[in-house]
Amino acid sequence: MKKVLFVINTLGQAGAEKALLELMKHFSPDEYEVSLYVLLGQGELIHDLPRYVKVLNKDYSDASVLSGKGKKILKQRVFRRLFQKGALLKNFPGILCALAGGLRRKKLGIDKLLWRVMSDSAWYPDEHYDLAVAYIEGGAAYYVHDHVRADKKMTFLHVDYRQAGYTRQLDQDCYIDYDKIFTVSSEVSRSFLSVYPECKGKTEVFHNLIDQEEIRRKAMLPGGFSDIYDGFRILTVGRLTSQKAYEIAVDAMYKVKNAGVRARWYVLGEGELRNSLQAQIDGLGLQDDFILLGTAANPYPYYRQCDLYVHATRFEGKSLAIQEAKTLGCAVLVSNCSGNREQVTDGVDGAMCALSAEAVSQKIIDLLSDNEKRHQYGERAAVSRINNDVDIRKVFELQSEKG
Template sequence: MIKKKKILIRIGSLRHGGAEKVLINFLKNIPPDKYEIDLLLNLYSGIYIKEVPSWINLYYLIKGEMITTNRPKDIPIKALRVLYEKMFLWFPFLLYRFILKNKKYDVEIAGIHGLYKEILSSPQKNSKKIIWVHNDIFSIRGYTPKIIRKFFRYDRILVISNKIRDGMYDLAQNEDEKTAVIKIFNPIDRNETLRKADVKIHNFPFTESLPTFISIGTIFPQKGYDRLLNVHKRLIDEGLKHQLLIIGDGYDFDTIQDQLNRLGIQETAKMFGFTSNPYPYLKKADFYVLSSRHEGFPTVIAEALIFHKPVSATDVSGIRDLLQDGRLGNITTNSEEGIYEGMKKFLTDKSVAEEYKKRIEQSELPFTLEKSVQHLQEIIDYI
């Protein structure tokens, strides 16, 4: 009988984020006869909790909904949560004794970069340590080269784009540190994505007679929706008729909705809010537009390619990998002007979009579920 490898994975919550979705895809597709996995959440919250396979042992520090506001009545609760989590960081033996029941692990994984301290503080010094970096940490405030250098204390650093990998290489001080950095594509379940899209929708907010751009993501400043609305207004004023649908929720939702109202574009731009299944809307739209200021690996672009949608995206981490340096989609400068030029190109020259569609249909996309899951298993097995 093969001895199962004991693995601890830590992540903040299982809310509707890219890293969380990637982790769930991985857990749903690895063989339970090979691994014994404990999944530890800081906050027991999020839509993906119900998708955690039954054979995974689920632990948590706090149970409750995520608090995304700074209302006076919420501040004491947020402060208590922070202190409670910090206690386990300062005194990790308490976590491993009372929450994890003194279990010993072969591998410990930080599911996101924000938990790098937590895994490094583990009292189990003989376990192998892996960190999974889903964001462009070189663009995130507070992540100085000195801080990022701490990641090299991990046995393996998983990154999701050439840009992040090259940045880590620049910080590496020897070949062993470079070897620890491994690029891995986020696993995308193509069949499930197509299946979820095959649902009739009765609340599509636009007429089908005009070209429609769609953008999907959490509503916060990183995503650049403020820039996107300005560009949409500018194109409408120039007589280039089109529609814009933004799907997502987040702490910046009201700010972006207020901007939309101030610009007077309520008839042609819609903030749709969060939906657990955005794929029917993605399937129905004509183009995908990414206006982000920075990303790690924008999984939604991979999903847009599955539907053969022409993409116009700002030049952020992961985009050149996904769009094959511009062969499969339009890569623009990371600016409001760049977003404008990219959308205008699709609206003024139909042949551009058709050429992208043709190339996508003829390409073998590298981020298949099977390939990514196999790669991750190999990393865990042979670390």
């Protein structure tokens, strides 16, 4: 029986987390003893784990990391961890250097400064593993590198490395020591290798895993929009963060409304920008036109019922939401940015535009006025098949290699 450990930062309703659950399903309990450690010990997807996965966290909260209650719990956890095992004191010089560098680059993520502290203040396993997998960048990657003993170690990158604000200084060059580095798209790979060119020989693309048949099944379950509305429905799914550029979407909706188009834009997701976005919505008088729905345990009926799916973001790794929208035959509009470019062929199975309120609004108006084009985009997207087998073999090939 081979022992495999997966590590992830949190386990909330997000793309990387859902893709991890899909990957775990391919590890047969007859051959593998699979364990999971969630670095910050929080997230509602804990209830969706395969039953044979052993959770190593002793103190775990299933509160969403994006809900009001969940954010409060998470802040308390992070604060307590600052003072455990001397992690803050140990990393303080590095934090100051990274802070200075971030200020110079005008790109600073406080969470990224603290990932090393969260890693060093965590519980460490005594077990020796055949394979240890850091399934996301940041804390999980540092933890597996520094605190896990394993014959083989692999890590996954889900974001545009440079755009997200990571640096070799923050990482302390940990990626050099990994046996395999998987990126979710070619653009993520190029971004990473521009910083770590010496890792080229062990870096490969590994696409997010999704179960298309299960998504289609869940889309037919009860749920979806509950308001009575007979205009066009626009949908976006994603966390309310700066990366997702929702302030541009709100301005675009204002232009769509002023153009006389009967449409509502709905957003499934939570995040730290909810209050500021709601203030922007209220200030523009869009309370009935741009609606923050929060999260949904089953988002797929919303996809099925919408007229247009819009994903206008600043950058992506590879958006699971776009994959889900295409699987369900949505007409998709994306911004022209890293990650999105690999998922939609403009004018074939979706549309693409610049990330500006003017460009997004004009493309929405054009698409909502052309039922035939939207139908064609949706049909072409729906017939695409995602073959996970090739990527899955990459994981098992590494763990079967001799050390």
